[in-house]
Each structure stands twice: as structure tokens, then as C-alpha cells.
Amino acid sequence: MSRVRLDCRRLLCPLPVIRLQDRVETLAPGDLVEAVCTDPGVLNDIPAWCRINGHAVLERRSEQGEFILLVEVGAGA
Amino acid sequence: MSRQPKAVALISGGLDSLLAARVMQEQGVHVEGINFYTGFCVEGHTHAIRKRDRNRPKRNNALWVAEQLGIKLHIVDIVEEYKQVVFNPRHGYGAHLNPCLDCKIFMVRKALEWIRARDFDFIITGEVVGQRPMSQRKETMPVVAEESGAQDLLLRPLCARNLPPTLPEREGWVDRERLYDFSGRSRKPQMELARHFGFEDYAQPAGGCCFLTDAQYSVKLADLWKARGSKQYEMDDIMLLKVGRHLRPAPHFKLIIAREEGEGNFLRGYRSQYDSLTTLSHPGPLALIDGEVNERELELAARLVARYSQGRESERVELEYTRRGGESRRLEVRPLPAHEIPREWIL
Numbered sequence: 001m002s003r004v005r006l007d008c009r010r011l012l013c014p015l016p017v018i019r020l021q022d023r024v025e026t027l028a029p030g031d032l033v034e035a036v037c038t039d040p041g042v043l044n045d046i047p048a049w050c051r052i053n054g055h056a057v058l059e060r061r062s063e064q065g066e067f068i069l070l071v072e073v074g075a076g077a
Numbered sequence: 078m079s080r081q082p083k084a085v086a087l088i089s090g091g092l093d094s095l096l097a098a099r100v101m102q103e104q105g106v107h108v109e110g111i112n113f114y115t116g117f118c119v120e121g122h123t124h125a126i127r128k129r130d131r132n133r134p135k136r137n138n139a140l141w142v143a144e145q146l147g148i149k150l151h152i153v154d155i156v157e158e159y160k161q162v163v164f165n166p167r168h169g170y171g172a173h174l175n176p177c178l179d180c181k182i183f184m185v186r187k188a189l190e191w192i193r194a195r196d197f198d199f200i201i202t203g204e205v206v207g208q209r210p211m212s213q214r215k216e217t218m219p220v221v222a223e224e225s226g227a228q229d230l231l232l233r234p235l236c237a238r239n240l241p242p243t244l245p246e247r248e249g250w251v252d253r254e255r256l257y258d259f260s261g262r263s264r265k266p267q268m269e270l271a272r273h274f275g276f277e278d279y280a281q282p283a284g285g286c287c288f289l290t291d292a293q294y295s296v297k298l299a300d301l302w303k304a305r306g307s308k309q310y311e312m313d314d315i316m317l318l319k320v321g322r323h324l325r326p327a328p329h330f331k332l333i334i335a336r337e338e339g340e341g342n343f344l345r346g347y348r349s350q351y352d353s354l355t356t357l358s359h360p361g362p363l364a365l366i367d368g369e370v371n372e373r374e375l376e377l378a379a380r381l382v383a384r385y386s387q388g389r390e391s392e393r394v395e396l397e398y399t400r401r402g403g404e405s406r407r408l409e410v411r412p413l414p415a416h417e418i419p420r421e422w423i424l
Contacts, residue, residue, distance in 0.1 A: 015154070
């Protein structure tokens with residue numbers, strides 16, 4: 001299992017979702033992606049994208065204007 | 078066909094593509110969605126930037142549609158490739174800088190590449206004959222199928238019975254009799270079908286979901302091209318055209334002046350790429366200077382920014398001018414009276 005960090009700062013939705021989607025395509029089920037974003041829209045869009053594509057948001061937090069979501073790649077990836 | 082037919086649906090996030098996909102699901106077709114990101118998409122950006130919009134409930138409509146349908150959605154970044162569609166639309170622009178017909182052809186062509194790479198069988202769209210003045214006319218619907226290369230692999234479930242049968246219909250993968258014959262600009266049949274399927278709260282964007290259909294945005298984009306001497310843009314350019322007041326006092330420079338705090342915060346992120354002005358003596362906006370200015374022009378720019386600050390009625394307003402390298406200095410100016418701002422400066 002690997003854990004990668006994805007820098008989506010300054011990107012506006014849906015670009016963070018696209019970056020996450022493209023990264024997830026290179027990973028295996030169970031791998032983790034930590035997406036660091038500044039557009040609060042990701043708090044809706046990334047969980048929605050995960051729900052429809054079979055991935056899980058394990059954690060979401062905000063720190064100093066950044067929104068950090070930890071995504072676990074699902075079995076359907 | 079010995080297996081379940083598979084179709085990809087172009088999902089814009091509006092009602093028509095939602096219904097078209099559901100009609101196919103009703104016929105047992107496996108549907109996945111594809112959504113193209115051109116950079117000109119309306120939703121999201123202004124929402125994310127403007128402070129007053131930040132607390133409004135926000136959703137990405139394409140993702141919402143996919144969730145309603147229970148399908149996967151593939152969002153494809155076509156920003157770079159799409160430039161050629163915007164620069165040189167073979168079929169011309171619509172009322173503004175919207176190359177709607179070329180856009181549709183391009184997207185269907187990309188969808189065709191997508192299905193070929195993934196062993197899908199056909200493409201569906203929510204197009205309706207006569208729905209839109211440029212890309213969805215009876216004469217242009219075959220043009221999309223032809224020039225995209227999709228030919229009879231392109232099925233429009235909402236108006237299929239007004240069009241010649243496509244391959245999925247002829248092969249019996251879908252039942253033509255259970256497709257629809259919608260036409261014209263009325264939304265009533267779609268709304269009725271939405272009720273039938275139990276869809277509520279769907280998006281109904283007025284004038285489409287693309288900034289290129291917006292008159293004001295198109296004026297600013299045309300101005301950018303004129304100022305640069307050629308049709309070109311980068312992602313930052315098209316983002317900045319969505320933000321702030323744009324004033325061009327001279328062909329070689331313009332000002333982008335934040336209209337509120339959220340825009341100011343957004344523009345602040347560009348201060349390493351542009352010279353900027355901000356008021357010190359009074360609350361006021363942050364402004365970027367796009368272009369090179371001499372001392373006289375800098376003073377004019379400062380007077381304009383002061384005009385949009387709370388010091389507009391004051392004798393003097395103090396501002397800070399920051400070069401993109403970080404070096405800064407102060408200057409003091411008399412705000413420019415409103416009547417001295419020619420209308421043609423305001424884009």
C-alpha cells in the first residue's frame with residue numbers, strides 16, 4: 001500500500017477532482033492519496049466523485065486555509 | 078449482441094443529458110458519463126472566488142447527475158486541445174465567442190476516441206432538435222455525427238425518432254419505439270419526463286454553462302486577443318477574465334480591479350506574475366496591472382484604483398505599487414472622477 005500527496009493548491013474545481021482522478025488511475029486498491037486543496041468546493045466535489053467511482057474519503061480537515069482530504073482507492077479502480 | 082451494450086453519455090450537468098442517460102439505462106444499457114473541462118465552464122469558479130458566494134450551497138452538477146444516475150463519471154481535461162476550437166471554429170461563432178457547433182463536434186470526437194479505447198459501443202447525448210440556435214438544429218445534427226467521425230454511433234435518445242435510425246437502433250441494442258421525438262425550445266417534455274423518472278432539483282442553467290456564451294466575457298476575451306495581437310490564451314488568462322472589473326486605458330495595459338474581498342484574495346495569488354496596486358490610506362481593492370506602464374500611466378492606474386476605493390471623494394489617496402518581483406513603493410494620487418473615465422475603457 002502506498003500513500004501519495006497531491007498538491008491541488010490554487011486549482012479551482014473541477015481541476016482538483018481531475019488531478020485526483022488521474023492520480024488514482026495509476027494506483028492500486030487500498031492506496032491512499034492525500035489531496036491538499038485551497039478551493040472549498042472540493043469538500044463537496046471530491047466526496048461526490050469518490051462515491052460514484054467507488055473510493056472512500058477517510059479523513060477531511062482544514063488547516064490554514066487549506067482543505068486536506070485523504071482518499072482510499074477503491075476496488076473498482 | 079451477446080453482452081450488455083455499453084454507452085458513454087456526454088454529461089454536462091443539465092437536465093437533457095441526465096434524461097438521455099436514464100432513458101438508456103431503462104433499456105438495460107450500461108452507461109458511464111464523460112464530462113469535458115474546457116476552462117470556460119461557468120460553475121465552480123466564480124463560486125469559489127467570490128466571498129459572498131462562498132456560503133451558498135455548491136455542487137458540481139455533472140457529479141450530481143452521475144450520482145443521481147448511479148453511474149461513473151470521467152472528467153476529462155481538454156483545456157489545451159480546446160484552444161483550437163476557440164481560435165478557429167470552422168463553423169464560426171454564435172452570438173458571442175461561442176463556437177457551439179465546433180465544440181459539440183470536438184466533444185463527440187473525443188467521446189469516440191474514448192469508447193474506442195475502452196470497448197464501449199456507442200455515444201449518447203442529450204441533444205434535442207431545435208433546442209439551440211447553433212448546434213442543435215435539424216441541419217446541424219448530421220454535421221456533428223459526420224464531422225466527429227461518430228456517424229451512426231451517435232444516438233440522441235430524446236429526439237432519436239426525429240432522426241434516421243442509428244446503429245444501436247438498427248442492431249436492436251436499443252428499442253427505437255421507446256426513444257423520444259422531442260423538438261423545439263420548449264422544456265415541457267423534458268420536465269414531464271423528469272417528473273416521470275422522479276428527478277427534482279436538477280440544474281437549469283440559463284444560456285448554457287459556458288462563459289463563451291456570455292456577452293461580457295466575450296468582450297473581455299476579444300480585447301485580450303486584440304491587445305496581444307493574436308488569438309491566444311493561457312489558463313490564467315481565462316480565469317482572470319472571470320474576475321474583477323477590467324479597464325483598459327491604453328492598448329498596452331489594462332487593470333483588473335477586485336470588486337470584493339474574495340476577488341481580492343484570488344487576485345493576490347497573481348502578484349508574482351503581475352504588478353499590483355493596493356490602497357493604503359483608505360479601504361480599497363487590490364488591482365493587477367496587465368502590461369507595462371510608464372510613470373505617467375502608473376499614476377493614471379493609481380487614480381483609477383483610488384476611484385474604486387472608499388477614498389474616492391478624498392483629495393488624496395495613498396497606494397502601494399508592488400512590482401511582480403516583490404519590490405514596492407508608495408504613491409499618492411487624486412482619485413479620478415467618474416466623469417473622467419471614458420466608457421470605452423470599461424470592458
